[in-house]
Amino acid sequence: xxxxxxxxxxxxxxxxxxxxxxxxxxxxxxxxxxxxxxxxxxxxxxxxxxxxxxxxxxxxxxxxxxxxxxxxxxxxxxxxxxxxxxxxxxxxxxxxxxxxxxxxxxxxxxxxxxxxxxxxxxxxxxxxxxxxxxxxxxxxxxxxxxxxxxxxxxxxxxxxxxxxxxxxxxxxxxxxxxxxxxxxxxxxxxxxxxxxxxxxxxxxxxxxxxxxxxxxxxxxxxxxxxxxxxxxxxxxxxxxxxxxxxxxxxxxx
Amino acid sequence: xxxxxxxxxxxxxxxxxxxxxxxxxxxxxxxxxxxxxxxxxxxxxxxxxxxxxxxxxxxxxxxxxxxxxxxxxxxxxxxxxxxxxxxxxxxxxxxxxxxxxxxxxxxxxxxxxxxxxxxxxxxxxxxxxxxxxxxxxxxxxxxxxxxxxxxxxxxxxxxxxxxxxxxxxxxxxxxxxxxxxxxxxxxxxxxxxxxxxxxxxxxxxxxxxxxxxxxxxxxxxxxxxxxxxxxxxxxxxxxxxxxxxxxxxxxxxxxxxxxxxxxxxxxxxxxxxxxxxxxxxxxx
Numbered sequence: 001x002x003x004x005x006x007x008x009x010x011x012x013x014x015x016x017x018x019x020x021x022x023x024x025x026x027x028x029x030x031x032x033x034x035x036x037x038x039x040x041x042x043x044x045x046x047x048x049x050x051x052x053x054x055x056x057x058x059x060x061x062x063x064x065x066x067x068x069x070x071x072x073x074x075x076x077x078x079x080x081x082x083x084x085x086x087x088x089x090x091x092x093x094x095x096x097x098x099x100x101x102x103x104x105x106x107x108x109x110x111x112x113x114x115x116x117x118x119x120x121x122x123x124x125x126x127x128x129x130x131x132x133x134x135x136x137x138x139x140x141x142x143x144x145x146x147x148x149x150x151x152x153x154x155x156x157x158x159x160x161x162x163x164x165x166x167x168x169x170x171x172x173x174x175x176x177x178x179x180x181x182x183x184x185x186x187x188x189x190x191x192x193x194x195x196x197x198x199x200x201x202x203x204x205x206x207x208x209x210x211x212x213x214x215x216x217x218x219x220x221x222x223x224x225x226x227x228x229x230x231x232x233x234x235x236x237x238x239x240x241x242x243x244x245x246x247x248x249x250x251x252x253x
Numbered sequence: 254x255x256x257x258x259x260x261x262x263x264x265x266x267x268x269x270x271x272x273x274x275x276x277x278x279x280x281x282x283x284x285x286x287x288x289x290x291x292x293x294x295x296x297x298x299x300x301x302x303x304x305x306x307x308x309x310x311x312x313x314x315x316x317x318x319x320x321x322x323x324x325x326x327x328x329x330x331x332x333x334x335x336x337x338x339x340x341x342x343x344x345x346x347x348x349x350x351x352x353x354x355x356x357x358x359x360x361x362x363x364x365x366x367x368x369x370x371x372x373x374x375x376x377x378x379x380x381x382x383x384x385x386x387x388x389x390x391x392x393x394x395x396x397x398x399x400x401x402x403x404x405x406x407x408x409x410x411x412x413x414x415x416x417x418x419x420x421x422x423x424x425x426x427x428x429x430x431x432x433x434x435x436x437x438x439x440x441x442x443x444x445x446x447x448x449x450x451x452x453x454x455x456x457x458x459x460x461x462x463x464x465x466x467x468x469x470x471x472x473x474x475x476x477x478x479x480x481x482x483x484x485x486x487x488x489x490x491x492x493x494x495x496x497x498x499x500x501x502x503x504x505x506x507x508x509x510x511x512x513x514x515x516x517x518x519x520x521x522x523x524x525x526x527x528x529x530x531x532x533x534x535x536x537x
Contacts (some may be wrong), residue, residue, distance in 0.1 A: 052410020053282070053290060053371065055299045082297075 009104050013097050016104040017072045019144070020095075040064070046083075057083040072097035256294035263306040267392050267421055268311060270305055275394060275417055276305040281485055283419060284308070285328060285367025287527040288359050293332070300436075313366070313421045316340060322388070322424040327366020332357075334365050344425045344464075346433035346453045353435070356443040366420045368500055369405075372412045375445040377404060379434065379475030380467030385453050387425045393418035406474035413433075428465075431455045436530035438522055440513060446470055447513045450478075450502070452530035454485065456485070461485045461495075462534060464486040471508040480504045490535035492528065499528035 009016055019025070023038045033046040044061035060080025067074040073096040094109040264270045274281055282301040282504075284290055286308075293299050298351050307313065307328050314328040317339050323343050325334060334340055335351035354360060354377040369389070382402055389400045391414055400413045406412060414420055437449035449469035455462045464485035466478040484498035503520035510516045 052373075053293045053299055055301075055411075 007106055007108065008100060011071055011104060012102055013099040013104045015108070017097055018068070042069075098103060136205075254295050254297065256291075257297055257300035259294075259301055260303045260308065262303060263309045265311070267310055267419060268515035270307060270310060270419055271392060271394060271417070274419065275301070278304075280417065281305055282368075285370070286330065286362045286364040287367075288355070289371045289373070302361070307419070314342045318343075319424065322426050325365050325423045325425065327364060327370070327420045327422060330363045331355075331360040331363050331365060331368070335360065340425075343427040343429050344381075345431065346381045346385055346428070346435065346451055347378075347425060349433050350435040350449075350451055351444050353437055353443075354378070359443075366423060369423065370412060370414055370420045372406060372410050373445070374409060374473055375470040376475075377435070377437065377446065377449060377469060379451065380451040380469040382423065382425070382467075383475045383477055384430070384453060384465040384467030385425050385428055386465075387423050388419060389413070390422040390424065391415075391418050392421045397421070399424070403477075407520040409473040428453055428455075431463075432536055434530045434533035436526045436533065438526055448508070448519050448521050448526060450523065450526040450530040452527065453532045454490070454531060454534045456490050456535050459490055460506060461488050461531075464531065466502070466527060466531070467526075468486045468502065468506065468523055471503070471506045471519060476506060478502045478504075478523075478527065479532075485531065490532070492532050495529050495531045495535070499531060500524050502527035 011019070023035050023043050032160070033045060033047045035043055037044055042061065042063050044059070046057060046059045048055070048057050050056075058080050060078060062076045062078035065075050065077050073094070076091075076093045076095075078091045078093065092111040096107045098105045262273050264273060270283075274283070280302040282290060282299065282304055284304050284306040290304075294301075294304075310328060313326040315326045316329060316334065316339055317324050318339055323339055325340070325347075329352050331354050333347055335354075337348075341348045351360065355363065365378065368376050369382060372379065380514075383406065387402045388404075389405045389412075390401070391398055391400060393415060394417055400428045405413050412420075429484060432455075433451075433453040435449060435451050437446045439446055446469050451465075451467040451469070453465045455464075464482045466481045466485075468476040468478055478501070480501040481498050484501055485495065488494045502523040506520065506523065508516050508519035508523070510519075513516055514522070
């Protein structure tokens with residue numbers, strides 16, 4: 001199954017490219033994620049996913065099979081496995097960046113292969129797991145990438161959300177999970193000490209737009225693309241691993 | 254498949270259950286009737302170290318009349334709710350929804366509070382509870398609090414119940430004399446509804462005086478179709494008259510797409526099922 005997505009970030013292409021080289025920093029944007037060993041070529045890590053009754057721990061690894069600093073393009077082969085052996089997934093992610101008048105257009109192509117055990121829920125719920133996860137990841141990345149003085153007031157407003165957002169707008173973006181592990185170490189962008197990553201309600205400086213190519217009728221595409229559209233970088237590999245396991249899990253009724 | 258090993262505790266009071274929950278925190282899961290948790294454990298989609306079974310807590314089982322509300326204990330089985338005359342008289346919408354909830358085995362094991370706390374967006378109880386303005390009584394370390402239905406369903410599988418809290422009772426304001434119907438669309442029997450609509454109406458002299466409409470599986474949480482409710486007031490309780498109001502059922506919703514149907518299909522279904530539910534509820 002092939003998926004295609006693209007998005008634009010407001011930083012110059014070289015800066016964006018540089019940011020994507022720092023796997024450790026990127027991983028901090030992933031709630032529950034840890035990057036284990038990594039070097040120029042390989043990385044490994046784990047991601048903890050929690051949604052309602054589900055709590056999963058995936059471990060995975062990836063390899064940069066191609067990386068071109070000149071054309072700003074890389075290809076990652078990633079595979080992941082649930083800690084308890086419920087399934088495996090593989091993804092080949094090709095990411096390329098192009099200058100767009102000082103901003104950066106990012107294009108991501110993903111080829112997914114999955115095996116595993118499905119689960120029984122009212123709907124393809126595991127897609128929603130990846131949805132939540134990716135939503136947080138992207139929001140955090142956008143914040144990190146567009147970091148600047150203007151960020152401070154916005155950040156103050158990003159905390160309250162979960163739990164109080166039931167209101168009349170039940171349909172918005174997935175709310176951020178309240179208790180994400182302390183994710184803002186390292187180059188923590190703002191002074192909200194110990195704060196969780198930015199909620200999606202935070203202003204979104206980056207422009208995301210869906211790309212239309214998807215030749216497969218499988219519902220993973222339909223459900224996950226809107227999120228993946230906004231996904232960044234090599235950590236997308238890990239994310240996709242989850243999305244894929246998730247997809248499988250969601251299919252059985 | 255066999256679940257990962259876990260410890261098991263079956264306290265006999267809510268206080269003991271809360272204490273156990275406080276002690277084990279994130280490593281514990283609350284077991285109601287087990288109709289959702291056990292499959293998750295068997296699939297190893299979760300592996301808590303401690304399972305706290307509420308099945309031996311008598312105080313949160315059963316149904317009682319509390320003046321202006323019917324109170325359903327969280328550990329009351331669906332079967333008990335479905336056959337209860339008090340519920341049938343004062344909260345008929347709940348009886349109707351329970352009638353076709355899953356299958357008979359699940360109705361005899363699964364619990365009213367468990368299903369609501371699980372908050373599956375395709376679950377059959379959320380929409381009726383929301384439509385009737387249920388109140389959720391939640392016990393925690395600091396005592397008991399009551400949460401309105403509008404605030405209870407937060408997101409997919411996420412409710413206002415905190416990590417250290419337990420849902421003990423659901424209070425359903427009496428809707429005595431209201432007509433009610435739960436219209437559920439499934440591809441095969443006792444499937445999760447692809448879409449379902451819970452409707453309760455109060456009819457006076459052939460005209461709808463008040464209406465409550467809840468939607469199942471049209472988003473991450475159950476939804477109130479307030480546009481429909483408003484449009485139904487003063488409308489003749491006939492199919493043609495209801496049709497126009499029901500056309501607003503999907504307004505503002507963003508239902509999921511999956512193998513059972515696209516989002517747009519669900520939106521269409523919502524309008525059709527709303528019409529049927531309201532007409533049936535109104536006795537038309």
